[in-house]
Amino acid sequence: MLGLIERIGKAGAALFDTTTSQGRLLSTLLAAMAEFQHHLIRERTGEGRKRTMATGVNFGRKPKLFDFQRKEALKRRTAGRRWPGSRRATPSTSA
Template structure:
């Protein structure tokens, strides 16, 4: 069993020193560190940490916000850690400890609340879309070609002109013309 630390700051000018001191004091065997925004899901060092995990290891952070920016992201990262058979602890958030039954309960409740919130947002968004459609609002991106240009491009295509040539003349991709 190893205790593996993860330290993160958002910008290059910020320092990892305080986090590293706390993680070293907590007897971390190894510490992964990176300077990247927590909003990014493609954090290389976090991915490397998860890849290296073995059954019984514990991932340790100084605070929850060092691991994830949102509840959804936190739950995804914790699921990846759990899939490896490892646990998770936060020094600053005693309740966030998947190595105990109470910690797992708290994170399960948090996961349920996040899922509930996501469903509410999805329902409100869907209702808003339906109301907009009823008012005649056309959703999505504006077409790159006017109706006249579309008819003209179709006629040129039907006449045997090459799609890429037609597309170039309208400054669009050939796939835009082929979808017509």
């Protein structure tokens, strides 16, 4: 925030007078409060995430394949084969 206030001042505008001691104190206090609020938000969201995970909720996107499809894809990849509909080129030995 202090950098932003400084850039605004260099551009010729001002939110408040930062050339005085009081103005610098105000900008420092505002920056400290903004940082404090940022840390509070991170703590709260982290605690909420932990509580949610404790109830068994999984984060992230849903799987696109069913379990049997994933196992089959892994088996085919290990065997050097491709999944049907894949656009990648395959070796001539694959089916």
